[in-house]
Amino acid sequence: MTDKEFGELARALRKRMTPEERMLWKRLARNQLGVAFRRQEPMRPYIADFVCFEKRLIIELDGSQHAGSEHDKARDAYFEERGYKTLRFWNWEVRNNIEGVLEVIRRAFEES
Template sequence: MARTLRGRMTPEETRLWQSLRGKGLGVSFRRQEPMGRYVADFVCHERGLVIELDGSQHLNSEADRARDADMAEHGFETLRFWNHEVRTNLTRVLERIQQTLEARKPL
């Protein structure tokens, strides 16, 4: 399933991946990574960070809150960004990811 999702990334996921891949922020990220019963858009195992990109279907989603809580129980912090944030202000998105990475100690 994850392999299929990697081939069907949204334009926003592809754009963010171009900045994250190859240790673009100094750590390794994986994309469309299976994590228990979920598939994370992006994950940095080294720092316990999950990044999710959301469209309007995720607005106030109880399922997303439950997923984030489950990730937290396993030591992962989840950052969520709207697709339009990646389209219109990728620099700010990357700054927030970098700040979070710096605040989290290696696992």
């Protein structure tokens, strides 16, 4: 896949975010937590759901299809090797406990 195609894929993912991604993005956008996040950010060979470059933090939202995913483990290891911490949340956590999710993210800022 060319860089142009990869960028187009990321743009398409931004346009069709899941309801949970939209819900979290409303709370991450415009530096509401004191740092800038980008959504559906190309980070070859992956596209991160949300990334804060300043804190080297990636946030991934997962549905049930991700349970026990070896692909996700490899992806997390790839980002860790590059100095990023990955936080994973289930979609139901965002739907039912957005404040708790945001608190975990804030604590991760303090650890970085």
